[in-house]
Amino acid sequence: MMSLIQNTIDYSHVVYKYLLDAGLSDNLAKYLNMFALLISLLVVVFLADYILRKILVKTFNQFASVSKSNFDDLLVANKVPRNIAHIIPFLIALEFIPSVLIDFDHFETFVEKSLQVFAIVLTLWIIRSLLNTLKSYFKTLSNLKDKPVDSYIQVFMIFAWFGGFMSAIAIITGIPFIKFVTGLGAISAVIILVFKDTIMGFVASIQVSINDMVRIGDWITFEKYGADGDVIEINLATVKVQNFDKTITTIPTYALISDSFKNWRGMVTSEGRRIKRALNIKLDSVAYLSKEQVDSLKKIEIISDYLTTREQDINTYNTNKNVDKSLLLNGRNLTNIGVFRKYVQTYIENHSAINKDMTIMVRQLAPTTQGMPIEIYAFSNDKRWANYEYIMSDIFDHIIAATPYFNLEIFELPSNSGFKA
Incomplete structure (x- = not known):
């Protein structure tokens, strides 16, 4: 173990020793050594990212071209392979950054926390790409294309972004994640107030879906909002209706359960x-x-x-009756x-x-x-x-x-x- 640490330290000071032998001061040699190693690491990371991205994207494209399912095509369209390709270069950076900043502990702590925050962001990118892929795929299924899939995807993304944001704050502040989340109880009322519309929209979208009140493609008339046309999108917070004059009316999702509107689906599915x-x-x-x-x-x-x-x-x-028909x-x-x-x-x-x-x-x-x-x-x-x-x-x-x-x-x-x- 000691020999491995010693080899790492020697590797990290190759440029440093050369600069000392060249007559530079100790402090300047350390800075130049760090910059040289940092540039080298960045070059390796960018090359690895470029090569892996090309390989993964090409592999997925070839697989998608021969596959009968359109799911893999949607993975490529939503950049899932491209985002996954960033994982290996990130791990390389995370592994070698301590060696690059071996003489600058204060920098090392800052950079490592920054990389951990970037790891959270990268994870959210991958999750978002996968969820967008699932959203697009579910819309191609006949039994799901008229369901408010967008609402549920948005809910998952809200929870994912919220968890990622909390994790990033916990990393930056150095507070354990569990203790940090526990402390949020004191400001839960503020959070509920800020996300009031989102919470109402989430609850409404579930009720709309469970009660089958509105589907994508339904013709609805909502006089209060001036809507008279086909539902083209159901989101967490809004429902979009394309009126017959091709204008778009946006209706709050919770209005579908709090106000009265007319759904013409019964007429469309009837015999006349x-x-x-x-x-x-x-x-x-x-x-x-x-x-x-x-x-x-x-x-x-x-x-x-x-x-x-x-x-x-x-x-x-x-x-x-012997009626007198003269009158x-x-x-x-x-x-x-x-x-x-x-x-x-x-x-x-x-x-x-x-x-x-x-x-x-x-x-x-x-x-x-x-x-x-x-x-x-x-x-x-x-x-x-x-x-x-x-x-x-x-x-x-x-x-x-x-x-x-x-x-x-x-x-x-x-x-x-x-x-x-």
């Missing part, structure tokens, strides 16, 4: 998209139908059989709005773009100051926005154009042309 729209019919256009008007409406094919059957039933009832109000009668509702119902039921297995209903709502609402309630087969709007427009184009055939008028506020003499 709901159509719920009404036409307002002018009340003074609603009337009973005469025999001649009924005969005229029988020319409309899809309600011809209905009118024939309905007319027979009404006539039978009125005959059995149209007496007995049972068909109305233009009733026949119109039946026409729209039959038209919707026969429409090729409407899902026949879901609710189809044409109903009359309570009269308002703007007329009598006739509401269509049905579901389109196609849930894509553009196609859905086209289907709904096509239906109402037809119905609006069909209204005059039933002697009905659609209510609208008078325009300037309505006041012309």
